[in-house]
Amino acid sequence: MKNRQKAKVVKLDNISSNKIAYIDVGDEFSGYFIEEPTIGKIFTLYNDNAVRLSDFIRLRTTEVKEIIDSRTFKTKNSIYKITTQSDERQDKLNSILDEKKL
Numbered sequence: 748m749k750n751r752q753k754a755k756v757v758k759l760d761n762i763s764s765n766k767i768a769y770i771d772v773g774d775e776f777s778g779y780f781i782e783e784p785t786i787g788k789i790f791t792l793y794n795d796n797a798v799r800l801s802d803f804i805r806l807r808t809t810e811v812k813e814i815i816d817s818r819t820f821k822t823k824n825s826i827y828k829i830t831t832q833s834d835e836r837q838d839k840l841n842s843i844l845d846e847k848k849l
Contacts, residue, residue, distance in 0.1 A: 751779045753832045756792050756806055759819070760826040770806075770825070778805040784820040784829070786811050 757775040761768055778792045792806040813821040819828045 751781055753777075753779050753795070754792065755830045757828050757830075758825055759828050761824065762821065762826065763824040768824070776806045780829075784811045784814060784827075786814060790820070790822075790827070 755775055755777050758770050758772050760772060776792055778794045780790070780792050782788070782791075784790045788811055790806075790808045790811055791804060794803055794805040808825065808827065809823040811820050811822055815821060815826070818830060818834065819826065821827075
């Protein structure tokens with residue numbers, strides 16, 4: 748399969764108060780994505796452990812409206828943060844290096 752990246756996606760904020768939120772702030776999803784969030788496209792996180800076809804998509808957002816930074820993006824209704832496995836490794840490495848500086 749294409750470039751699969753394992754990741755966690757967490758919802759940081761609701762933007763629209765007019766719509767019923769199916770995902771609460773703080774909800775976290777694990778899986779993988781093939782395509783980075785891109786303005787004008789829907790972001791999809793797939794489920795590695797799917798047994799049934801209906802469970803294959805773990806999270807599907809509305810259209811991406813803004814890329815806030817390398818890990819955060821805004822849709823029509825929400826703000827999400829992605830943390831990939833390599834992000835987690837780099838964060839741990841930085842933490843260890845920071846501890847050694849003290």
